[in-house]
Amino acid sequence: MRVLILCEHESHGIRLCSRSAVAFANLVAEQTRGSVECLLLGHSVAAVAQDAAAYAPVLVADHPALANPLADRYAKVISDVVKQRGCDLVVAAATTFAKDILPRAAGLLGGAMASEVIGHEFRDGQLCFRRPLFAGAVVATVALHGRPKLVTIRPSAYPAAGVRAGHGDITAVAVDEGILPKKTEFEALQSKLSNRPDVTEARIVVSGGRGIKSSEDFERLVGGLADKLHAATGSSRALVDAGITPNAFQVGQTGKVVAPELYIALGISGAVQHLAGMKNSKTIVAINSDPEAPIFEVADYGLVGDVYELVPQMIAKLDGAL
Amino acid sequence: MKILVPIKRVPDTDQKIQVKPDGSGIVTDGLPFVINPFDAIAVEEALRIREKSTDVAEVLAVSVGTEACEPQLRTALAMGADNATLIHCDAPLDPWNVACVLRAYAGRYQPELILMGKQGVDDDFSQTGQMLAALLDWPQATFASKIEFLGGGLRVTRETDAGLEIVRVSLPAVVTADLRLNEPRYASLTSMMKARKKTIERIPTAQLGVVIEPRLQLLGLEAVPSRRKSVRVGSLDELLVKLRDEEKVL
Amino acid sequence: MNLFPNAEIIVIGGGVAGLSTAMQLAMRGQKVIVLERQRLGCGSSGRAAGLLGQLRGTAEHTRMLADGMEIVKDLEQRAGVEIYVKTGSLRIAETPERAQEIKDLVAMGKSIEFNIDHISIAETARRLPYMKTDDLIEACFSPTDGHLQPAELVSAYHKVGKGLGVRYEINCPVEQVVIEAGQVKGVKTSRGEFHAPVVVNAAGPWSYLVADLAEETLPTAAIGHYYLTTRPDPNHPVDRLSPAVRNRHHRLYTRPESGGLIVGIYEAEPVEYDMEKLPKDFDMSSMKAGRDSMNVALLIHLAQQRFPWINERTPMTISTGIMTFTPDGKGLCGPLPEVPGLFHCSCCSGHGIMQSPIVGKVMADLILDGKTKYDLEFMAADRFHDLPGYQERADIKRKCYEMYASYYGRVERPNAVAKN
Numbered sequence: 001m002r003v004l005i006l007c008e009h010e011s012h013g014i015r016l017c018s019r020s021a022v023a024f025a026n027l028v029a030e031q032t033r034g035s036v037e038c039l040l041l042g043h044s045v046a047a048v049a050q051d052a053a054a055y056a057p058v059l060v061a062d063h064p065a066l067a068n069p070l071a072d073r074y075a076k077v078i079s080d081v082v083k084q085r086g087c088d089l090v091v092a093a094a095t096t097f098a099k100d101i102l103p104r105a106a107g108l109l110g111g112a113m114a115s116e117v118i119g120h121e122f123r124d125g126q127l128c129f130r131r132p133l134f135a136g137a138v139v140a141t142v143a144l145h146g147r148p149k150l151v152t153i154r155p156s157a158y159p160a161a162g163v164r165a166g167h168g169d170i171t172a173v174a175v176d177e178g179i180l181p182k183k184t185e186f187e188a189l190q191s192k193l194s195n196r197p198d199v200t201e202a203r204i205v206v207s208g209g210r211g212i213k214s215s216e217d218f219e220r221l222v223g224g225l226a227d228k229l230h231a232a233t234g235s236s237r238a239l240v241d242a243g244i245t246p247n248a249f250q251v252g253q254t255g256k257v258v259a260p261e262l263y264i265a266l267g268i269s270g271a272v273q274h275l276a277g278m279k280n281s282k283t284i285v286a287i288n289s290d291p292e293a294p295i296f297e298v299a300d301y302g303l304v305g306d307v308y309e310l311v312p313q314m315i316a317k318l319d320g321a322l
Numbered sequence: 323m324k325i326l327v328p329i330k331r332v333p334d335t336d337q338k339i340q341v342k343p344d345g346s347g348i349v350t351d352g353l354p355f356v357i358n359p360f361d362a363i364a365v366e367e368a369l370r371i372r373e374k375s376t377d378v379a380e381v382l383a384v385s386v387g388t389e390a391c392e393p394q395l396r397t398a399l400a401m402g403a404d405n406a407t408l409i410h411c412d413a414p415l416d417p418w419n420v421a422c423v424l425r426a427y428a429g430r431y432q433p434e435l436i437l438m439g440k441q442g443v444d445d446d447f448s449q450t451g452q453m454l455a456a457l458l459d460w461p462q463a464t465f466a467s468k469i470e471f472l473g474g475g476l477r478v479t480r481e482t483d484a485g486l487e488i489v490r491v492s493l494p495a496v497v498t499a500d501l502r503l504n505e506p507r508y509a510s511l512t513s514m515m516k517a518r519k520k521t522i523e524r525i526p527t528a529q530l531g532v533v534i535e536p537r538l539q540l541l542g543l544e545a546v547p548s549r550r551k552s553v554r555v556g557s558l559d560e561l562l563v564k565l566r567d568e569e570k571v572l
Numbered sequence: 573m574n575l576f577p578n579a580e581i582i583v584i585g586g587g588v589a590g591l592s593t594a595m596q597l598a599m600r601g602q603k604v605i606v607l608e609r610q611r612l613g614c615g616s617s618g619r620a621a622g623l624l625g626q627l628r629g630t631a632e633h634t635r636m637l638a639d640g641m642e643i644v645k646d647l648e649q650r651a652g653v654e655i656y657v658k659t660g661s662l663r664i665a666e667t668p669e670r671a672q673e674i675k676d677l678v679a680m681g682k683s684i685e686f687n688i689d690h691i692s693i694a695e696t697a698r699r700l701p702y703m704k705t706d707d708l709i710e711a712c713f714s715p716t717d718g719h720l721q722p723a724e725l726v727s728a729y730h731k732v733g734k735g736l737g738v739r740y741e742i743n744c745p746v747e748q749v750v751i752e753a754g755q756v757k758g759v760k761t762s763r764g765e766f767h768a769p770v771v772v773n774a775a776g777p778w779s780y781l782v783a784d785l786a787e788e789t790l791p792t793a794a795i796g797h798y799y800l801t802t803r804p805d806p807n808h809p810v811d812r813l814s815p816a817v818r819n820r821h822h823r824l825y826t827r828p829e830s831g832g833l834i835v836g837i838y839e840a841e842p843v844e845y846d847m848e849k850l851p852k853d854f855d856m857s858s859m860k861a862g863r864d865s866m867n868v869a870l871l872i873h874l875a876q877q878r879f880p881w882i883n884e885r886t887p888m889t890i891s892t893g894i895m896t897f898t899p900d901g902k903g904l905c906g907p908l909p910e911v912p913g914l915f916h917c918s919c920c921s922g923h924g925i926m927q928s929p930i931v932g933k934v935m936a937d938l939i940l941d942g943k944t945k946y947d948l949e950f951m952a953a954d955r956f957h958d959l960p961g962y963q964e965r966a967d968i969k970r971k972c973y974e975m976y977a978s979y980y981g982r983v984e985r986p987n988a989v990a991k992n
Contacts, residue, residue, distance in 0.1 A: 070489065071452065071462050096482040100464045103417070103449035107456025111418030112537040115447050128541060133445050134339045138348065140445075141541040156570070183461035183492045187477065191485040198481075198501050204571065229572070237723075241812070241830055247804055253618065253857070254801045254830065254889045257336055262571040271723035272618035275611060276857035280336065282546060283569045285561065292734055294612065294727065297742060300551040300569075303561055314558055318572075336858045352851050354860075362863060400864035509864040510884040511873045517864070 001034035001127070004082060005056065006092035006102060009040065013051030017093035019160035022055045024120070024153045025091050026161055031122065034088070038168075039081055041074055043067035049170045055161050057168035059085075063175035068186035069097055075104035076180055081173055082109060087148050089127075094152035102150055112146035118157040136203075136261045136282050156203075196223075199251065202232030204262040207251055207278070209236035211267015211288060211307050215244050221311040222266055228318045234258065236274045252277035267307045270295025287311070323378050323493075325368045326433035327403065328424055329385045330358040331394040332444040345542035357394040359506075360439025362401070363499040366506035367469060368437050369402045375471070380404045382431065386423045388412055392522060399517035400509035406520070411527040416538035421453035426530035428458060433494065435476075440465050440498040448498075455496035463491050467502040574940050580605055581939065582759055582768040584746050584782055587617035588722070588924055589917050590774030591729035592932025598736035600936055605768075606738060607761060609745035609778075613726030614857045616776045616924060619893025621799055621834050622722045623816055623827055624926040625661055627677065627714060631684040632947050640930030644720065647929070650735075651728035654721070659828065661717035661816040662696060664708050670821050671710035678712050688714040699815055702808045702833070704880055719816060719827050720925050729932075745852075746775075749785040749914065756786070756913030770939055772915045777896045778847050779904075779918035780968075786911045789963060790904060791956045792918065793972035796843030797895045798861060798871050799836030801829050803887040808833075808879075822877045823980040835875040835882070838922075838980040839867060842973055845894050861890040897921045899962060899971035901979065905931060906938050906953040915939055916953040921975070 003025040007018045018038075025036040038058045040049055045062050052058045061077050078101070082090060090105070092098035094116045106113035118139070119130035128143050129151060144151075199205055206229065208222040218239065226233045235245040237252055251258055253276040263281035268274060270286070270293055278284070279298060286299035289306050296302040303310065333339060333348070334356045340349040357365075365383065372378040383398035383406040385391040395406040409423055428436060441448035448464075455462035463469075468479035472490065480487045481500045491497075509517070527534065555561045566572040581597055583590045586608030594604045606612075626637040644656050665671040674690075681688035691713040697705040730740065741763065748760035749771060758767035773782040773790075783790035804810070809831070816827040826835045861868045868890050875882045882888075898904055901921040907914060917935045920927045937944040949955065956962040962971070 071464070072455075075456060096465060096480075096484075099448050100452065100462075100480075100482075103447075103452035104456045104462060106418075106449065107421060107453035110537070111416075111421070111453060113417070113449055113453075114538060115449060123541070131446075132546075133543070134333075134335055134348075135443065135446065137339045137546055138341055139544050139546055141543075143539045143541055144537060145535075145539060146537050181459070181461070183495070184463070185490045187488040187490055189482075189485055189487050201501060237830060247831065250830075253891060259335065262565070262569070269727060271727050272611070272613035272857070273723035275614065276618060279611075279857070280338070283565070283571055284550070285565070292731060294730060296554070297552070298550060298611065300553065301561055301564055302552070302554045303558065304554070310558060314562070317558060317562060334860060336860055338853065338855070338858075356860075356862065397862065397864045505887045506863065507885040508868050508872060508890070511869045513884075514864060514866065514869050 001028055001032040001088040002086060003029050003034055003036045003089045003091060004085070004087040005036060005038045006078060006090060006098060007038045007040045007052055008093065008095060008097045009042065009045065009048045013048055014055070015093070016160055017095055017155040019055060020155035020158040021091045021093045021153055022161035023158040025056070028089060028120065028127065037085070039078065041066045041069070041077055053168040053170050054163045055168070058170045059173050060170060061173040061175050063177065065177050065180055066175065069101065070184045070186055071101045071104045072181040072184050074101045075108055077173070077175060078105040079108035082148050090148055090150040092152050093155050098152045102152055106150045109148055109150065110146045112144040112148070113150040114142055114144055115152045117151045117153045135259045137259070196226055197232045199232040199234045199249065200256050200258050202260055204229045204231035204264070205234050205251070205258055205260045205281070206231045206264045206266065207234035207236065207268060208239060208245070208266045209268030209274070210238040212239060212244065217308070218244055221307060224315050225264065225311055228315050236268050236271070265295050265299070266311060268295050269293045270298060323375070323435065324431065324433040325371065325378060325381045326428060326431060326436045327361070327364050327368050327381060327383050327398065328436065328438045329361045329365070329383050329391070329394050329398050330439070330442045331355050331385065331387065331391045332358045332442055335443050341543045341545040345544060347543065355390070355394065357397045358439050358442050360441060360443070360499055360501070362506040363501070363503050364437040364439050365398050365401050365403060366504045367499060370504065371469070382407060382433070384409060384424070384427060386411055386415060386420050386527070395522055396517060397509070399520050400514045401507060402513050405523070407523045407525060409525050409527055409530065411534065413534045414536070415534065416536055417447045417449035417453055418537040419534050420450050421457055423527055423530060423532050424454050425457040426532045430530070435493060436496045438496070438498055440500050451496050451498040458496070460494050460496055461491035462496045463489055464498045465500040466497050467500050469497060469503070574600070575942060576602070576770055576940065579603070579769050581770045581772065582607060582766055583772040583774055584759065585774035585776060586612040586740065586742065587615050587774065587776050588613070588725055588729065588928035589776065589920065589931060590772065591726060591733060592928040593772055593774060593917055593935040594738045595729050595733040595736065596932040596936035597939065598733055598738045600940055602940065604738045605766060606740045607744045607746055607759065607766065608740065608742045610855060611742050612730055612740065613723070614855065616856065616893055616895060617722055617726055618857055619891055620722045620925045621825070621827065621836055622720045622925040623825055624656070624719055625714070625717050625818065627681050627686050627688060630950060633950065634684060634686055636930045636946055637926065640927065643929040643933060647728045647732060651731045653724045653728055655724045655728055656718060656720055657812070658716065658718040659813050659815050660713055660715045661818065662691065662700070663712050663818045664696065665710040666707045666821050668709070673820070674710045674712050681714070686714070687716050688712055700817065702810055702879060702881070703817065704878055713815065717816060722925050725925060725928070746782065749782065751786060751911055754911065756911055770913050770915065772917055772935065772939070774917045776918060776924070777845070777894045779896065779916065781847055783908070783916065786914050788908045788910050788914065790908070790916055790918070790953070791962050791968045791972070792896050792898055792904065793969045794845040794847050794894050795897050795973065795976050796845060796867070796892060797836065797922070798867050798890060798892045799834055800871060800875060800888045800890050801834050802832035802882060804831030808881050819878055820980045822874045824874050824878060832888070833879065835871070835879065837871050837874050838976060839870055840977045842976045843867060844969065844973060856893050859892050861892045895922055897972040897976045899956065899968065899975055901975045903927060903931065903951040904953040905934060905948060905951050908954050908957060922979070
């Protein structure tokens, strides 16, 4: 299969998550004796192209009209490249960048798309994909009909590709501004004060309870761990009542109901009110100094200890691991 | 201005989802179905736009699927949508199929704005709105957390990984609703009484000239085991190893 | 004296009734095991609003609740949590009949030296600035009322019980009550058999099904209940110590919660449940009201009558759960004649949270001493035994539903209301 990777980049190079997409593409190319190429869109991205070339040959669509990732323009360029080069499979990491753009490209390319892929296999020579449904409670195996096929993959499912021997070629893609859609204009990007996802949507939620004594501690411990895991923050009602966390953070019967893949409860005793809001989480971790806390009865993994000691250690260990 | 709000019927995800023994689908017996939460946000936004503006002629809720979709269209009506249409289709539908049907319907109905949820909370695709925008050759603004009308177009704040992105799109456009866009209302007694009197228009898919050709074939489902392990770990290292190697969540 | 020295007692149900009973038995040195079908407090207890109104219809009932408050104080100390929030409570009236009700209530309260008095409408408005008061003609205030925080109460019973050696088996539904020679011998569960000379049925809405297993008839029915909790609104601040209010004319009760307001109603057409028809793994804490639920629309409508700033667009959470009602709205405590050793402790008709502290004590006394110091006739489990009209399920259900519906008095039907 001829596999095209839609790369997402930061100022200096392609994002780590795109290297996971490269890893997926490499696997499929190996298994099908195919080839991989990266596609990079943007403006003044020569340095990024150099970085991307360390992983695969690179196609670069570099044009002022592509300075910002506007879905209609990007999808148009992507679909033209895919058609011109006869790509069989297009892959990108499942981020808001690709989730916005790739389905639109799929709309221009016949609609064979699967998002949030966490695994793939060949059944009777047919490439099939595994993807979670119902917020991770169920996994589906699906086949795509039509060519090209487009997928977004979860970076956690494919360890990032390493630099490969030799340097890939960098080829410029001609961009004809005249045929680009102009119905969308970029106005601004405001970095969020908190870049954390919403608690009901996040794959991982770190939540704090009565064991956390102040807003500062909450931010340092719960927020610090959440940032390390790209997780959302939540809290028990006790902290909302104490004015330590805002109302929007409350997980529980009268707050938000969440079901993430991983729920980490820090200093939460596990009152029924709270359990009603998180009991359907796939994996629950509880850290609490009280060995009798009811949270341990619903947790998959319980660790007895002081969150003030353990959480900073955990953050440090994750720093080392990632 | 007419606003079209596509509605999806989904199982209430606060309930435990069980997979049929043969993996062909989920067990739906006794499972409550609701209007997709993101679609309810889209309905709410359409209603707020109508309440603020004098030139919104109609908020129309539309579903593609079987007769089973009627209660969710009724929910949209009870919330305050002016009318509802059920585009009847018994075949299983993937995002591409729904986008094709909605494109055909939009061609007939001619809305200025299609407001829909950013994803269905059942199969979590997040594809239909973008595909629909591509098929219509309309601009799109996905994951919207704020919508303003400005100079004949929209100024939309989008929730992205990089932060809040503000884009301007001309109309007609497809906008998909994110969680923070608003908090949907409950139906009031008066709107429920009004909604009861409304009839839901039914259109067979064939009448729109759309042939359903699946792009995405379901080969099987597996439940992800959720039985609590209740393991007491002795140390942080043990915990991290479990989360990384056994649960594969880190 | 202890009628069952050294024996382990089985309590079916890990809600407040069962947990309180188990704790009280353990306080008297008894071995106890609590069998809970899912998780502790995940049934009606976890869904309750937890209002405490101590002035009941009889002096005895009022005295019991006052004694229950001593138990709560003790629990708070032992468990180190705040369970009771003393806010005071108001009853308000907008019609002459309701005003008379309040006058009678104040007179009755004073006759038994309960702390209650009339309060002016101006003072009512001062204490509850977020409530419409201009149509009120009478109000009374009980300063010692408030609410118990259900989640904290469950945690405290569990914590104290655990410290006293109570065993808790969760995810352990009871499938059979084992009876030999007419006497309880234990129960069969999904996780095997448990033996005991005494079994306490504290299964809440499921309690009539447990009684069925022993071929006893427990006159209770399961009824849906709804309340809303508004999110904090800077335009309508609700102090966490604002008084609770009961407004029978609009069928509603209210209390502060996390900067917002809880408003619940006892509607005239309740949602009926047959617990036997629910899925085996039914989880009450997953119950959710639809956006177009008639009950929710009615709840919001009635809430708006008293709190005009609440409407269908107000950011709020709707909580819904299942209550247990009896034909006269009083609890059912004690044995029935058929099966010695089987005790019932259930069905507190919307008073489960506030009655649980004293009911646990009463149950422990009944079981271990065969008697209690209170005159318990009004909530004796056997008061409907052999009473004509209370033997068939359909009759029992109808009477319980009528009790629920008349609980806060009649009100206009939604159809009539919507025309206004």
